[in-house]
Amino acid sequence: NIRTNPFYDPHGVNFKWAYSRKNPLPQNPRIVVLMHGSGCGEGCMGVFGPSEKGDIEVRTQDAEAYNQDWREWWTFGRDGEPYPGRRIAAALDFLVARYQIDTSRRGIVLDGPSMGGAGAVIQTMILPDPWRDRIAYSSAAAGVIMPRQIAQSAPDQYITFPPDNPSNRALWDSIDFSIQAAVDPIVRGMHYRHAFSSDDPFSAGPKGNTQLEF
Numbered sequence: 564n565i566r567t568n569p570f571y572d573p574h575g576v577n578f579k580w581a582y583s584r585k586n587p588l589p590q591n592p593r594i595v596v597l598m599h600g601s602g603c604g605e606g607c608m609g610v611f612g613p614s615e616k617g618d619i620e621v622r623t624q625d626a627e628a629y630n631q632d633w634r635e636w637w638t639f640g641r642d643g644e645p646y647p648g649r650r651i652a653a654a655l656d657f658l659v660a661r662y663q664i665d666t667s668r669r670g671i672v673l674d675g676p677s678m679g680g681a682g683a684v685i686q687t688m689i690l691p692d693p694w695r696d697r698i699a700y701s702s703a704a705a706g707v708i709m710p711r712q713i714a715q716s717a718p719d720q721y722i723t724f725p726p727d728n729p730s731n732r733a734l735w736d737s738i739d740f741s742i743q744a745a746v747d748p749i750v751r752g753m754h755y756r757h758a759f760s761s762d763d764p765f766s767a768g769p770k771g772n773t774q775l776e777f
Contacts (some may be wrong), residue, residue, distance in 0.1 A: 566576050571646060572640075578650055579608050582620060584592070591665065591669050593669040593671065597614065597656070598674070598680075599619070600678045605702050609711070621658060623651055632723065635647050637675070637679065637685060638685050638724070643734050646690070647686075649691060651694070667695055671694065672698070672701075673687065674766045679703070681708055688743045703755075703756075703760050711738070712741075
């Protein structure tokens with residue numbers, strides 16, 4: 564019960580999650596994790612069909628769905644704990660057990676628009692084991708994938724994160740693509756299908772489109 568288990572969230576919220584699947588499921592089905600964009604945490608829990616990128620689509624929620632001040636950016640809570648990834652991992656655990664899926668065969672796909680696109684990239688760096696090693700590819704539309712660089716110019720954008728200071732350096736290093744792409748073998752071997760747009764206010768940044776660095 565997520566409401567009473569602070570491992571998944573410290574606010575006492577019973578987060579929603581949902582999935583849809585092909586019927587019948589093919590042999591060795593692929594799971595797509597769809598992370599919603601900002602403002603869509605509740606609406607995205609409605610009726611939906613499985614993504615064309617896989618055979619089962621699963622959706623969870625960022626804490627922003629319940630309170631803007633709780634926004635995790637599909638990354639961390641205020642205390643630096645990786646709550647979104649834990650909720651994703653719990654949903655994957657259920658689906659694998661329910662349908663007896665061997666994800667080592669075809670892996671999983673991380674997907675999302677805007678803020679969810681940020682999650683689709685950032686979770687390639689911090690998704691709990693064993694799931695990070697099972698990511699086949701990351702597919703995202705827009706999204707802030709360089710929070711540290713943006714926070715340096717616009718500190719207020721990430722006020723729901725622990726501050727980027729020496730005490731929290733390891734935390735911010737763990738989601739810094741410029742660092743992890745150089746040292747993390749999973750990130751280095753990852754296939755990213757990432758599209759971005761200067762029209763996305765979360766991507767533009769105060770001095771132009773910071774996504775060009777990606």
